[in-house]
Amino acid sequence: MAMKFLVCISKAPDTTSRIAFTEGDTQFDANGVQFIVNPYDEWYALVRALELKEQHGGSVTTLTVGQADCDPVIRKALAIGADDAIRIDANPVDAMQVATLIAEQARQGAYDVILCGKETIDHNGSVVGGMLAELIDAPFISLATSLEVEGNTVKAKREASGGLEHVQAESPVVVSASKGMAEQRIPNMRGIMAARTKPLNVISAEESAQSASVAKFELPPAKGDCKIVSADEPEELVRLLREEAKIL
Amino acid sequence: MRTDLYQGHDYLLMDELLTEEHRLIRDTARAWVKQEVSPIIEDAAERCEFPKHLLPGLGEIGAFGPYIPEEYGGAGLDQIAYGLIMQELERCDSGLRSTASVQSSLVMYPIWKYGSEEQKQKFLPKLATGEWMGCFGLTEPDHGSNPGGMTTHYKEDGDDIILNGAKMWISNAPFAQMAVVWAKNEEGRIHGVLVERGMEGFSTPTMKGKWSLRASDTGELIFDNVRVPKTNILPGRSGLGAPLSCLDSARYGIAWGAIGAALDCYDVGLRYAKERKQFGRPIAGFQLQQKKLAEAITEISKAQLMTLRIGQLRNEGRATSAQISMAKRNNVDMAIHIAREMRQVLGGMGIMNEYPIMRHMANLESVITYEGTHDIHLLITGFDITGENAFK
Ligand SMILES: Cc1cc2nc3c(=O)[nH]c(=O)nc-3n(C[C@H](O)[C@H](O)[C@H](O)COP(=O)(O)OP(=O)(O)OC[C@H]3O[C@@H](n4cnc5c(N)ncnc54)[C@H](O)[C@@H]3O)c2cc1C
Numbered sequence: 001m002a003m004k005f006l007v008c009i010s011k012a013p014d015t016t017s018r019i020a021f022t023e024g025d026t027q028f029d030a031n032g033v034q035f036i037v038n039p040y041d042e043w044y045a046l047v048r049a050l051e052l053k054e055q056h057g058g059s060v061t062t063l064t065v066g067q068a069d070c071d072p073v074i075r076k077a078l079a080i081g082a083d084d085a086i087r088i089d090a091n092p093v094d095a096m097q098v099a100t101l102i103a104e105q106a107r108q109g110a111y112d113v114i115l116c117g118k119e120t121i122d123h124n125g126s127v128v129g130g131m132l133a134e135l136i137d138a139p140f141i142s143l144a145t146s147l148e149v150e151g152n153t154v155k156a157k158r159e160a161s162g163g164l165e166h167v168q169a170e171s172p173v174v175v176s177a178s179k180g181m182a183e184q185r186i187p188n189m190r191g192i193m194a195a196r197t198k199p200l201n202v203i204s205a206e207e208s209a210q211s212a213s214v215a216k217f218e219l220p221p222a223k224g225d226c227k228i229v230s231a232d233e234p235e236e237l238v239r240l241l242r243e244e245a246k247i248l
Numbered sequence: 249m250r251t252d253l254y255q256g257h258d259y260l261l262m263d264e265l266l267t268e269e270h271r272l273i274r275d276t277a278r279a280w281v282k283q284e285v286s287p288i289i290e291d292a293a294e295r296c297e298f299p300k301h302l303l304p305g306l307g308e309i310g311a312f313g314p315y316i317p318e319e320y321g322g323a324g325l326d327q328i329a330y331g332l333i334m335q336e337l338e339r340c341d342s343g344l345r346s347t348a349s350v351q352s353s354l355v356m357y358p359i360w361k362y363g364s365e366e367q368k369q370k371f372l373p374k375l376a377t378g379e380w381m382g383c384f385g386l387t388e389p390d391h392g393s394n395p396g397g398m399t400t401h402y403k404e405d406g407d408d409i410i411l412n413g414a415k416m417w418i419s420n421a422p423f424a425q426m427a428v429v430w431a432k433n434e435e436g437r438i439h440g441v442l443v444e445r446g447m448e449g450f451s452t453p454t455m456k457g458k459w460s461l462r463a464s465d466t467g468e469l470i471f472d473n474v475r476v477p478k479t480n481i482l483p484g485r486s487g488l489g490a491p492l493s494c495l496d497s498a499r500y501g502i503a504w505g506a507i508g509a510a511l512d513c514y515d516v517g518l519r520y521a522k523e524r525k526q527f528g529r530p531i532a533g534f535q536l537q538q539k540k541l542a543e544a545i546t547e548i549s550k551a552q553l554m555t556l557r558i559g560q561l562r563n564e565g566r567a568t569s570a571q572i573s574m575a576k577r578n579n580v581d582m583a584i585h586i587a588r589e590m591r592q593v594l595g596g597m598g599i600m601n602e603y604p605i606m607r608h609m610a611n612l613e614s615v616i617t618y619e620g621t622h623d624i625h626l627l628i629t630g631f632d633i634t635g636e637n638a639f640k
Contacts, residue, residue: 016255032261072268079272186279189310189323192272 001151002057003171005049006109007082008102008116008128009062010092011073012038015121021217028122028217037073040117042080043184044177048147049115050081051182056149058112059083063105065090065098071200078195079187085198090205094212099131101205106136112171113154118143118178126176133174141167145180250602252286254278254339254515259549265556266328273310273329277336280309285340290601292463296456298347299463300423307378311337311348313356320360321373327562331504331555338505339512340604342611343464345505350419351375353498355382355428358440361493362484367442371426383424383452385415385443385469386491392417393624394639396488400431400471402441409433409481411441411474417618421467422454428482429469430491440482440490449474461614496572499619500562503555503575506615507548509608510583514544516603517590524595531593540589547582555579570632577625584612 013019014034022029037046049060062077062085064070074085088101106114114136119126126142133140144156144167154173158165187195229237242248256278263271284305292299306312314330316322323329330352338345356375359367374380391397400413411431421427427443443450449472458466482490518541521532531537558575561567587609591598599606616622627638 014255032258034256034263072271075268076272076275079276184279184283186283186309187272187276188308189273189276189314190308192269192276192310193318193323196269 001149002059003052003112003149004058004110005053005060006106006111006114007041007046007049007060007062007077008114008132009041009046009064009074009077009085010038010117010120011035011064011066011070012120012122019219025216025218026214035069035073037076038117038120038122040119040121040177040179042077042117044179044181045115045117045175046077046080046082047182047185048177049113050185052113052147052149061086061109061111063102064088065092065101065205067091074200075195076187078198078200079191080185081187081191083198085200087200087202088205089202090208093210095125095127096131096211097208099128099135100208102128102132103135105203106132110172112152112173113149114138114172114174115147116174116176118176129174129176136172136174138172138174139169141169141173141175143178144175145178147175147177147181252282252340253519254282254512257511257514257545257548259545260553262549262552262556266332270329270332273314273325274332274336277309277311277333278339280305281336281340281344285344289341289344289463290604290607293341293343293607294462294601296458296462298343298420298423298465302344303378303381306337306348307376309333311352312376312378313352313360313372315352316356316360316372316376320368321376322356322360326559327500328556328559330501331559334501335504335508335511337508339508341463341607342505342509342615343461345501345508346419346461346464346614347381349498349501349505350384351378351382353501354384354494355426357497358428358482358490358494359442362440362482362490363442364479364483366479367482371442380425381420381423383418383420383427383467383469384491384494385418385421385427385429387415387417389414389416393621395430395491396438398430398432398438400429401433402431402476403434404478405475407479408475408477409441411443411471411476413471415469417455418452418467418469419461419464419618421452421469422465424452427452427469428494429471431471437486438488438490439486441476442480442482443469443471443474443476444480447474447476458614460610460612462610492569495619496567496569499576500558500567500572502615502619503551503558503572503579506576506579506583506612507551507555509612509615510544510548510551510579510586513583513587513590513605513608514541514548516605517541517544517593520594520597520603537593540593544586544589547586551575551579551582568632570628573620573625573628576619577622577629580612580616581622584609584616587612 017033020029060082062082065088092098116129141156146157148155155168310323314323314325318324402409402411429441451470452467455466524531591605
């Protein structure tokens with residue numbers, strides 16, 4: 001059955017970016033940082049939605065909560081093949097605010113399958129999908145590694161400890177995509193040209209209350225030197241783990 | 249070869265001078281190259297063979313005539329987009345970029361600029377997808393830097409011409425379906441002739457034994473009384489200026505491409521210097537290695553700015569041949585120098601095929617020679633600034 005897919009897309013710093021903070025370590029320093037489509041949103045969620053549309057018909061819309069600096073990543077999603085895009089013009093500050101804004105659009109658009117990545121690679125929150133499902137009163141399948149549709153039924157596989165879990169739900173449903181759901185798709189020149197004229201609808205958002213805020217960002221401690229302990233000295237290894245690493 | 253860990257280097261935040269679409273086009277070319285070409289390029293270079301299975305993909309990312317209007321199968325993009333694609337291709341291999349440069353600037357460009365409507369309709373859409381490949385025959389065994397002295401010629405015979413002569417050093421010749429050949433008519437004036445594979449008396453033997461640009465096929469074009477319909481002559485322009493205007497377009501692409509090769513050498517050198525330890529510390533901490541790396545990123549940044557400016561001027565139709573010549577000469581020389589310095593940063597590892605630097609270095613020896621040698625470009629600038637012609 002032809003389905004209406006909504007794919008939630010956000011931008012994330014390129015994995016090779018130099019990470020630094022400003023304003024007393026409360027803001028990410030975006031100066032000189034390259035932004036990419038969050039890989040879980042792009043490689044898995046968007047591409048799988050496009051594959052299912054190619055098999056069964058339907059439409060793929062992307063949705064982003066963010067300001068105009070998100071437009072390049074949205075344009076890329078359109079170049080890869082999404083039909084149209086919505087940007088809710090708000091500064092995303094916490095997951096609840098983002099989920100609330102998406103829920104409003106999701107209800108209005110009557111989508112059958114709403115996909116998002118399992119997490120963004122910057123904040124790694126992993127909660128927008130679950131919150132969204134709750135807000136629109138739809139089933140939520142998290143961390144799906146495969147996705148199929150049959151009629152109104154959405155079937156997914158999830159990695160469970162030591163095996164696979166087969167899950168299914170009736171649409172509308174919210175699914176968060178994990179590695180394995182699809183393969184990366186590189187846009188081609190036709191797609192890039194077509195993206196110029198595809199609709200990117202900007203919707204203004206009301207100020208929403210912030211339920212959580214960042215008190216401080218901190219970089220992980222620098223990696224220490226690697227110590228190599230000879231295989232004949234297990235006692236030395238135990239001593240180091242106990243006295244230096246203090247994990248035993 | 250190792251996993252391609254390349255990341256762009258943009259010391260002067262030049263990305264802010266590009267449009268959102270330029271960046272998307274560049275990043276797309278980069279992603280495609282990493283996925284499709286990096287894993288096989290070393291093998292192709294070792295076997296001395298252009299990997300032809302890449303042709304449809306090159307067409308899809310817009311590497312063939314991206315600035316040709318959409319009605320002829322191109323993408324209607326600007327000159328900066330073209331340059332960025334060439335940069336990303338040569339970041340991987342100069343031979344890969346050469347194949348795309350020849351197709352775009354030396355085959356599609358003259359047909360687009362000087363071809364009849366029928367010629368454009370017949371050739372351009374197929375050339376844009378890579379279904380057909382073309383080559384450009386200007387250089388001859390006895391006429392390299394002095395192409396005006398060419399001896400390849402034709403005489404008229406009813407609705408046809410009869411073409412005789414030989415071209416040498418022709419990129420893509422061994423597998424091309426067609427060739428844009430520059431030849432003199434009975435009055436000694438140079439015209440462009442579209443010669444198609446299968447025409448009797450036309451052959452394209454491969455040139456073997458290259459130590460450079462091994463992943464690009466190079467050959468000869470031999471014309472032994474080849475009968476070509478007059479409708480295959482480019483009607484729009486004649487004289488040496490016609491092929492030279494194509495060289496402007498190709499040299500401009502090379503100027504961007506050379507930045508790509510330099511960026512790759514710098515990227516590999518920088519990563520290696522941070523990881524490789526000697527005397528108990530990363531070699532990146534030694535002043536002599538820092539000098540090499542600091543000079544490399546400085547020269548790359550200067551070249552990026554110069555080339556972007558020439559791209560802007562080309563978009564406005566204002567770039568002169570001499571300005572383009574300056575960028576081609578400067579950037580290729582800069583890239584060769586960086587390749588040599590970065591190879592030393594890697595010590596013994598620098599000569600291994602596990603890293604791309606030695607391949608870049610050997611490739612750049614062709615790039616500094618074709619499309620006007622380094623010396624010839626010095627003479628072009630010299631002529632431009634003094635008004636004195638030192639060529640002869
Ligand atoms: C891999 C490869 C691919 C190529 N692909 C193509 C192609 O697709 N199509 C094509 O038409 N050609 C192609 N060429 C040919 C290339 O353009 C010529 O090799 C180049 O123009 C130089 O000509 P030459 O080799 O005959 O050298 P020569 O012209 O003989 O030059 C020899 C030396 O003399 C110097 N010299 C020459 N004249 C002067 C002067 N007046 N003053 C000072 N120094 C001078 C040169 O700088 C050079 O150092 C290719 C070459 C290579 C190596």
